[in-house]
Amino acid sequence: MxxxxxxxxxxxxxxxxxxxxxxxxxxxxxxxxxxxxxxxxxxxxxxxxxxxxxxxxxxxxxxxxxxxxxxxxxxxxxxxxxxxxxxxxxxxxxxxxxxxxxxxxxxxxxxxxxxxxxxxxxxxxxxxxxxxxxxxxxxxxxxxxxxxxxxxxxxxxxxxxxxxxxxxxxxxxxxxxxxSSSTAAASENKAASVAQALAPQDSDNDGITDDKDKCPSSAAGVKVNAYGCAEKEKAVVKINVEFSAGKTTVEPQYEAEIEKLAEFMKEHKTTTVEIAGHTDNTGSAKLNTTLSQKRAQAVADVLVKKYGIESKRVKAKGYGPSKPVGDNNTEEGRKANRRVEAQISA
Structure with missing residues (x-):
């Protein structure tokens, strides 16, 4: 024993x-x-x-x-x-x-x-x-x-x-x-937190969830349209289209980005878009402006010719290095400045 x-x-x-x-x-x-x-x-x-x-x-x-x-x-x-x-x-x-x-x-x-x-x-x-x-x-x-x-x-x-x-x-x-009750309560709280995290968010409280909101920082109380932008507010959508040095041809792997824009415009038929091309400040400002215009036009042509968006709803404009979003003194900043954006208006 x-x-x-x-x-x-x-x-x-x-x-x-x-x-x-x-x-x-x-x-x-x-x-x-x-x-x-x-x-x-x-x-x-x-x-x-x-x-x-x-x-x-x-x-x-x-x-x-x-x-x-x-x-x-x-x-x-x-x-x-x-x-x-x-x-x-x-x-x-x-x-x-x-x-x-x-x-x-x-x-x-x-x-x-x-x-x-x-x-x-x-x-x-x-x-x-x-x-x-x-x-x-x-x-x-x-x-x-x-x-x-x-x-x-x-x-x-x-x-x-x-x-x-x-x-x-x-x-x-x-x-x-x-x-046991504490464990159950903790599990319920965790589940609620996960559900809340997974639920669509509306950061600016304009009634349009973030996944559909093209203007996620609209002022409080402002009346917005179906994609979350005020009447005079332009929705800016970055298009991930990269070009080889000195080139203006849109390569096939980037067409999916343009297709997303086309699908949005087909859903919202009253919208128009300005395809804006931008560069860094390397080289001549005049040459960069011309290059950005040609690149913007190349993207606009794909939007119209391949995806059937009416040409009257699409405008291309090159801004060259005039609107940087990054520091042109760093490689990372210059890369951020070499971009194409779609500015959508109702």
Whole structure:
């Protein structure tokens, strides 16, 4: 019984660290056994007492796997039975009282104190049922099981009925109600936060969500159109179209950007667009202005000729280096300045 005492001390230490319910749990029980079969075993063995310890892992509030060790002694025949097993546990409900069923299989051993009687390991297992009583953070349980052990020392497939009472820490059922409710509340808050983050936002509160708003910084209270811009406000859309040095041809990989603009204009049929070309300040301002005009016109031509936007709704204009958005003294700034934008008006 010293082993059982040491295990109970370990349970107390485990409970101190288990501040919240975890999938893992430990348990221990006292058991009383009486022989069932065969007849010679039933007639001679008498009753037995012993203990068991277990460790479990909860897959959910119904199913769990348990690793167990049971040991009990039949004094009348000086035989001690032990079983190391792996079992499956099913709990039929949740709440204060939880009925359960358990099936376990493993390696059993019958040890005899008498001289000349062979002790050997053999296949063994048990099947049983009972109920758990959840007193957070401890669960008490009581149940019955039928133990089976294979042929050993002349006992053909011996079996016994075992009654047991024990405890589990931390509890499996409701567990710590306060902790569970806190965990549930935290989960709900997290879900709400995720839902809010995923929901379409309207940063300027103009009634048009950001994913559709072409003017996301409209002044408060200003009446806006279907794409979020005020009457005299132009929506500026950057088009990611890059050109080789000194070239004005739109390469195929950039046409998807122009197609997005065309789809928007087809949806909003009263809009017009100015395709504005810009450069950095490297080289002559006059040459840059001419180059930006040709590039803007190239994009406008794709918009009209390939995607069917009426030419009267499309205007191309080159601004050269006159409207920088970045620092022309850095490579990063100059790259930002070499851009094409679509300025949309109703």
């Amino acid at each position: 010293k082993l059982l005492g040491l295990f109970l001390c370990a349970l107390i230490g485990f409970n101190v660290q288990a501040q919240a319910e975890t999938p893992l749990y430990l348990g221990a029980h006292f058991q009383w056994a009486t022989p069932l079969a065969p007849d010679e075993f039933k007639d001679d063995a008498g009753n037995a007492t012993g203990f068991g310890v277990l460790g479990g892992y909860k897959f959910n509030n119904r199913w769990a796997a348990e690793l167990g060790f049971d040991r009990f002694k039949f004094d009348d025949i000086d035989m001690t039975h032990s079983l190391t097993s792996l079992g499956a546990v099913y709990r039929f409900s949740e709440g204060f009282i939880v009925p359960y069923a358990r099936l376990a299989l493993g390696l059993g051993e019958n040890e005899f104190d008498a001289d000349g009687v062979e002790t050997k390991k053999t296949f063994a297992g048990h099947i049983g049922a009972g109920a758990e009583f959840n007193f957070a953070p401890v669960t008490l349980y009581a149940g019955a099981r039928v133990n089976f052990v294979g042929d050993t020392a002349g006992l053909d497939d011996a079996s016994s009925l075992n009654l047991l009472v024990g405890l589990i820490i931390p509890s499996f059922g409701n567990g710590d109600a306060k902790s």
